[in-house]
Amino acid sequence: MNACEQSESKSSSSEEKIPFSSSRLSPVSSCSTISEEEIGERRRNRRELLRQYYSKLSEGLETAEDEEGAMLDIDSPRFDVNAFVSLVLKQKTLRELIKLDKRLVSEIRLLDEEIQTLIYQNYSKFLSATDTVRQMKGKIEHIEAEMSRLNEKMIAIKDLNSKIDSSLAENRLKVFRLSSVHVLLKKLRFLFELPGRLKKSIEASAYRQAVDYYCKTHGILLRYEHISSFSGIRDECQALLVQLKDALHSRLSYEKNVSLSQLTEAAELLLLLDAPPAEIAESYLLSAHEAISCAMGVLESNVDHDPHSSHPSLEHSLPIIIQHMKTLLRGHQTLFGEEKGEQLRSTLGRLFGRLLSTLKKTILCSLEQNPPVEGDLLIKDINSLYVCLTEPDVFFYQESWVKERFTSFVEKMLESIIEFTLEGILRIFEERIMEIKKILLDSKPSSKPLSQLSDDLSVDMKALVLSTITLLLELSQKDNRLFTIRKLCRRYYKKHVLDHFLASYFVKTTERCKVLAGTNSLTVSWPLEGSSLLILVLAGYLFGLEKYGLPFLYQETLKRISMFKVDATGKQQECLAIVKNGAQELVNCYSRIYGNNVSALSLESLAAADWLTDRPPTAVRAATKGLITKLSNVATELDAFFGADIKSSLNVNEHRTTPSMSLTTNHYMQNGFGINNNFHKLFTDRIDIYKNVEFSKSSIMKSIILVYLKAFMEEIRLCVLSTAGMQQVQLDVECLRRHLSKFFTDGRLLNFFLDEILDSCAKRCLRPVPLEKQVVKTLLMV
Amino acid sequence: MENENSVIYGLEFQARALAPQLAETEKIRFLIGTQSLKQTTNQVHLVEFNEEDSTIKTSVFNHPEGEIWKLNTSPLDKTSLATCYNAVSNDNTCCMKTALYRIPQTENPETVENLSLGTKFETDQYGSEIKTTEFHPTDLNKAVTVMENHVVFWDISGEEAKSILNVQLSGKNNPKFTTGKWNPHQNCNQFTTATETHLKTYDVRSGEVAWNIDNVHSQLLRDLDYNMNKQYHIATCGDDGLIKIWDFRQTAQPVYSRSDHSHWVWCIRFNPFHDQLLLSASSDARVLISSAASVSSENNNDVCIHDETETKQMISDGPLQWCEHEDSVYCAEWSPAEPWIFASLSYDGRLLISRVKKTLKYQIML
Numbered sequence A: 001m002n003a004c005e006q007s008e009s010k011s012s013s014s015e016e017k018i019p020f021s022s023s024r025l026s027p028v029s030s031c032s033t034i035s036e037e038e039i040g041e042r043r044r045n046r047r048e049l050l051r052q053y054y055s056k057l058s059e060g061l062e063t064a065e066d067e068e069g070a071m072l073d074i075d076s077p078r079f080d081v082n083a084f085v086s087l088v089l090k091q092k093t094l095r096e097l098i099k100l101d102k103r104l105v106s107e108i109r110l111l112d113e114e115i116q117t118l119i120y121q122n123y124s125k126f127l128s129a130t131d132t133v134r135q136m137k138g139k140i141e142h143i144e145a146e147m148s149r150l151n152e153k154m155i156a157i158k159d160l161n162s163k164i165d166s167s168l169a170e171n172r173l174k175v176f177r178l179s180s181v182h183v184l185l186k187k188l189r190f191l192f193e194l195p196g197r198l199k200k201s202i203e204a205s206a207y208r209q210a211v212d213y214y215c216k217t218h219g220i221l222l223r224y225e226h227i228s229s230f231s232g233i234r235d236e237c238q239a240l241l242v243q244l245k246d247a248l249h250s251r252l253s254y255e256k257n258v259s260l261s262q263l264t265e266a267a268e269l270l271l272l273l274d275a276p277p278a279e280i281a282e283s284y285l286l287s288a289h290e291a292i293s294c295a296m297g298v299l300e301s302n303v304d305h306d307p308h309s310s311h312p313s314l315e316h317s318l319p320i321i322i323q324h325m326k327t328l329l330r331g332h333q334t335l336f337g338e339e340k341g342e343q344l345r346s347t348l349g350r351l352f353g354r355l356l357s358t359l360k361k362t363i364l365c366s367l368e369q370n371p372p373v374e375g376d377l378l379i380k381d382i383n384s385l386y387v388c389l390t391e392p393d394v395f396f397y398q399e400s401w402v403k404e405r406f407t408s409f410v411e412k413m414l415e416s417i418i419e420f421t422l423e424g425i426l427r428i429f430e431e432r433i434m435e436i437k438k439i440l441l442d443s444k445p446s447s448k449p450l451s452q453l454s455d456d457l458s459v460d461m462k463a464l465v466l467s468t469i470t471l472l473l474e475l476s477q478k479d480n481r482l483f484t485i486r487k488l489c490r491r492y493y494k495k496h497v498l499d500h501f502l503a504s505y506f507v508k509t510t511e512r513c514k515v516l517a518g519t520n521s522l523t524v525s526w527p528l529e530g531s532s533l534l535i536l537v538l539a540g541y542l543f544g545l546e547k548y549g550l551p552f553l554y555q556e557t558l559k560r561i562s563m564f565k566v567d568a569t570g571k572q573q574e575c576l577a578i579v580k581n582g583a584q585e586l587v588n589c590y591s592r593i594y595g596n597n598v599s600a601l602s603l604e605s606l607a608a609a610d611w612l613t614d615r616p617p618t619a620v621r622a623a624t625k626g627l628i629t630k631l632s633n634v635a636t637e638l639d640a641f642f643g644a645d646i647k648s649s650l651n652v653n654e655h656r657t658t659p660s661m662s663l664t665t666n667h668y669m670q671n672g673f674g675i676n677n678n679f680h681k682l683f684t685d686r687i688d689i690y691k692n693v694e695f696s697k698s699s700i701m702k703s704i705i706l707v708y709l710k711a712f713m714e715e716i717r718l719c720v721l722s723t724a725g726m727q728q729v730q731l732d733v734e735c736l737r738r739h740l741s742k743f744f745t746d747g748r749l750l751n752f753f754l755d756e757i758l759d760s761c762a763k764r765c766l767r768p769v770p771l772e773k774q775v776v777k778t779l780l781m782v
Numbered sequence B: 001m002e003n004e005n006s007v008i009y010g011l012e013f014q015a016r017a018l019a020p021q022l023a024e025t026e027k028i029r030f031l032i033g034t035q036s037l038k039q040t041t042n043q044v045h046l047v048e049f050n051e052e053d054s055t056i057k058t059s060v061f062n063h064p065e066g067e068i069w070k071l072n073t074s075p076l077d078k079t080s081l082a083t084c085y086n087a088v089s090n091d092n093t094c095c096m097k098t099a100l101y102r103i104p105q106t107e108n109p110e111t112v113e114n115l116s117l118g119t120k121f122e123t124d125q126y127g128s129e130i131k132t133t134e135f136h137p138t139d140l141n142k143a144v145t146v147m148e149n150h151v152v153f154w155d156i157s158g159e160e161a162k163s164i165l166n167v168q169l170s171g172k173n174n175p176k177f178t179t180g181k182w183n184p185h186q187n188c189n190q191f192t193t194a195t196e197t198h199l200k201t202y203d204v205r206s207g208e209v210a211w212n213i214d215n216v217h218s219q220l221l222r223d224l225d226y227n228m229n230k231q232y233h234i235a236t237c238g239d240d241g242l243i244k245i246w247d248f249r250q251t252a253q254p255v256y257s258r259s260d261h262s263h264w265v266w267c268i269r270f271n272p273f274h275d276q277l278l279l280s281a282s283s284d285a286r287v288l289i290s291s292a293a294s295v296s297s298e299n300n301n302d303v304c305i306h307d308e309t310e311t312k313q314m315i316s317d318g319p320l321q322w323c324e325h326e327d328s329v330y331c332a333e334w335s336p337a338e339p340w341i342f343a344s345l346s347y348d349g350r351l352l353i354s355r356v357k358k359t360l361k362y363q364i365m366l
Helices: A002-008 A037-060 A060-072 A081-091 A092-204 A207-223 A228-253 A258-273 A277-305 A312-336 A340-367 A375-390 A398-440 A453-477 A486-516 A529-560 A569-608 A620-641 A644-653 A661-665 A667-671 A674-684 A698-715 A721-742 A747-763 A773-781 B358-365
Strands: B007-008 B015-020 B028-034 B041-051 B055-062 B067-073 B080-088 B094-103 B115-122 B130-134 B143-146 B152-153 B162-168 B179-183 B190-195 B196-201 B209-213 B221-226 B233-238 B243-247 B255-256 B267-272 B277-282 B286-291 B318-324 B331-333 B343-344 B350-354
Touching: A060 A081, A081 A092, A092 A207, A092 A228, A207 A228, A207 A258, A228 A258, A228 A277, A258 A277, A258 A312, A258 B067, A277 A312, A277 A340, A277 B041, A312 A375, A340 A375, A340 A398, A375 A398, A375 A453, A398 A453, A398 A486, A398 A529, A398 B343, A453 A486, A453 A529, A486 A529, A486 A569, A529 A620, A569 A620, A569 B350, A620 A698, A620 A721, A721 A747, A721 A773, B007 B041, B007 B055, B015 B255, B015 B343, B028 B067, B028 B080, B028 B343, B028 B350, B041 B343, B041 B350, B067 B115, B067 B130, B080 B130, B094 B130, B143 B179, B152 B179, B152 B350, B179 B221, B179 B343, B190 B221, B196 B221, B243 B277, B277 B331, B277 B343, B286 B331, B286 B343
Parallel strands: B015 B067, B221 B267, B267 B331
Antiparallel strands: B007 B350, B015 B028, B028 B041, B041 B055, B067 B080, B080 B094, B094 B115, B130 B143, B143 B152, B152 B162, B179 B190, B190 B196, B196 B209, B221 B233, B233 B243, B243 B255, B267 B277, B277 B286, B286 B318, B331 B343, B343 B350
16 A cells, blocks of 8 residues: 555656556546547557557566556555656646546545554554563563573572482382392292192192193293202192193093083193194094083983983983084184194084984984874974074084084974875875775665765865864974074975975875775776775775865965965976876776776687577577676666766766667678778777776766777677677677667767677678567567 | 878778788888688788889789688798688688798789698697797798697698697696797797787797796787897787887886877887887777887997987887778788888778888988
């Protein structure tokens, strides 16, 4: 704020413009006269251009410009009044100068006012400041003297202090010496007492204390070995140390009644006494193994003596043994790290294996007990084992091998449990079937159809299986920790209960059915009676299982374990197919056994007959009649199974009219050989003789009859017949036609086969002359 | 399944005797014998199949002695054949006989010549039911006839066959032989017979039973065949509708068993060249080629070290190709000249000569 210099700038004239850096003195440019308006305009332009030029130039020549600018800048300290005035006078017009003057005057006035207020404001401060300065001037003179006095006193104090120090030094040294002697003496005393202490400690089995003493003194004794008394102590100590080591070693090399923690301590102390860790680790492992197996041995002998699950001794020993094993693992790891790690693992593995096998034994024994032990009792031990393993900490369980072995063990045990349960159910199943067999053999005609037996069996078995499944599932829902392992639980449901138990149940019952029905032994002797009905009952059971039982049981089971979204469709379909095939096999077996038996009988009689006889037939052969009786017996048996009422209702649509004989009797004569017959066949559907039979009376019956008729035809084709022989066959065939048609809803099939027989028969006849239909009729009446 | 490959040759008569001309290895030739009770009308048809243009050339010979039940050809002599026939006398009694015939060299295809009689067999003393007369596989002068309960070995060098050895089957219920076959292995010293449900093999040097398998089938054993390429394997078929292959060193279980037919199986044949192909004929009116690759000589995985080059996929066991007839088929035979041709004869007198499907053929060959 260079207000004082501004008064000079009043002298002003108008000339060329100058860039004013001061903000307040902004350049003023306006034309002086109106006539000069145009010129003014031009000047402005020129000025503008110049300004641009200078502003550009100023960038390049800054210092020169600065210098010049500073001289013309009112606020600058290098402001040159003369230069400014002359410049202004040169450049400005008069009017501009007047304007500039006015402005400068007003600004100067403003600045004066500002200075004035500033001075007023700070005036009192100035005053007090001058006062203070004046006072200080007065006081400073005293300070110097005070300081020098202080200095003197300080020196005196220093002297005094050193005097006291030197006078006391002697005593202090003495005290020092005395106290160090005291300490030394104390140490020495300790050293002298050391053998005794060691001895006492060893005697008191306070081995840790002893080792502690030894470790503390070991260095000193070693240092002062050259002094005879010390070496004496040292020797004594060494001797005791040997004793101590021996004691520890002997403790380590397993004495009876040594706890595992004592073992661990011994190992630790020996390590402190610089024993070779490998050796220690080995004997530590050995002894620990010994200790644990001792406990195990007790358990084993107890269990062997009376093996059953949740044995009290198990309950007692299990936590202890597991605790031991945990101690061993932890002790070994902290003491030896990975030294002999392999051996540690194998030792623990062996022990754990023993424990598991003991558990297994108890569980298996309990399973075999009669009546079988409840499932939750069985897994109680496994559960408590799991609890022992995982509580209070899981470090042992987290050893990968422990986890692995435990899981596989649980797996196996669950498998066994399921297996035994399944066996039990199958046993019951078999017993039921034996009962049924007995009922069938007694075979008193009852009002109820025997298929009721299948239904009863189905219902009973279904209930039994369902209740068993409920039990098996409850196993996991009871309060036990084992099944808190979600993975295990899920696996248990899916693999064991669903896939193993349920699926095996279906597969195995199917198998048992087949075995019991005797489908495996293909040669079933003729009097089937009871056992043939049994086949039907079993087939009925399996068909029922396929239709209702299996889907129901799957559905129920899945419903119970719906919390795990288990998909069993594949397995279910598989089982369904197996059951269905089994059922089908049984029915096929039934009809084939009968079919083959009937045909075998027929073939026998055919072979025995004299077909070249001259005697014309007088009656239907006894054998054929016998066959018809046999077939009706089969029908009766089927009635007994399926129920006669059902049969009659089934056969309402069957037209029982005997097929018109006139059409068929002379049929084959007109055909002769060859073409006609073949045409006839061309338009007939293929008939499979051995095919799947439906589980219904009519289908089974039909199948049996067809097997028989086909065999009959094949056998006739191997014969040579006389006229009379052929007529005999004709008579037999017509008899069959009459009696068998009731088993066919559609007579065509039967007639087709019978005509085939007649046809074949005619071809195998030396002189085929059939009987008149009237004669046949009459003879049939006989 | 596929009949486009087949050529049909229809006979006027019923027939149940078919035999390949075994000694003929150039041309595809089969012989059929008719079965008609009219004495004069029985014939033997020699059917030659021309593979190139799928045509059939036939020569017919009369067999006036009776209806032919079984026909066999010599594996060594093209002209020689044996028939088992039923001769009906004028008084309406009939009796089974067997004889060797020679096929005459026909110059004139128009006239039907009689077969010329080669060797006569005197069989009356052994029984009336003659099942088959089988030529010795390597000895021109030997043959064997299977009868009711006798197996008679003959010297057939002369006009009258001379019995060399006679084996009699005895037992309760009068057991009878069904059929018999030479074992082509082991110097042809064994002859295997089928009786009821059992296989019985005799050593022809001693007449003793060499080995037997009981209960080969649950019902009557109908036919058997030796695998030319695997000396211990024998195929059987029977009334239980099953086809089985047995290794007669281990007789407890068959090594192969299938039940693809829906009635009795009357005939079974190994393909002589590719023994994984099994031909069977059944009275369900079907002929079936099944694969028995798992027990064939091609399946030698267990014998030799697996070769890099032998990565050929084995055909799985089971039915491969069906041939449908209208009546029961009692015979089916492979051609000895061409491994992919087989003939089957149904009771209505229709002969089908068929080829193995091309895809199957390439699958086996490549």
